[in-house]
Amino acid sequence: MENFHEITFHFVVWYKALMKKLLGILIFTLFTGSAFAITCPADRNDYFCITPEMAPNSPIKLTDFYTIPARIMGLFSKELQTTGYPLMLDAQWESPFFGAGVSFYNEQFRMMILGGTTRIQGMSLDAYAAVVCHEMGHILGGAPHQTITGAEWSSSEGQSDFFAASVCLPRYYKAIGELEHNIAKRVEKAGFEMMNSMKEFDSNSVGQGRKLVRHAVNVTVVNETLINNYPSIQCRYETFRNPAKRASCWYKE
Structure with a gap:
């Protein structure tokens, strides 16, 4: 999820780390460029492009799109401060494209989320909360880190x-008030729904029919830790099904 489609109309949410109780104070500043209408190509069935008008019944509404990442950023304000760099949320609701990711340049982190996602x-x-948490993990997740030039700061997938x-x-x-004994079930649900929604975009699953099984399965144990590549969708789900330890299908003890 590192390749993004840029559009000139976008929202920039600037985060300032001041935490009070559950949610830090978030200062939202709206920047607009020369806006233009986005139309999806009618002759490209293989081209992912869904505008807000094309998905009026999407469970993630406009307010959810911004408040979920804003809340999560607030919950990790202290940890983000220790990085020494600010985090900017560039969330583009109007974008019809699929993509999310984190980058670092100009002495700041930038989390981009495209509305089509x-x-x-x-x-x-x-699932959307899991997407945001995954991107936050690139900044705060720790080792093992990627070894790609310029991305050594980023935790592996x-x-x-x-x-x-x-x-x-x-x-x-x-x-958000979930009961303690329900949290593990909620984490598993988030992980499954995220992976299930993304399995059609997973190149690792092409030969497997892009199937995702919602229970423990025998996954391949790796000979070396996956550093710069995504684990399979099934392997990634295993992490959410059993987050007590790193899954052996991507991590070598």
């Missing part, structure tokens, strides 16, 4: 999932 089939509020499942989602659910 929330309109893919099967996406849910819990598997580690970002592990952070999302074991740290970020539990903290988020606790903050």
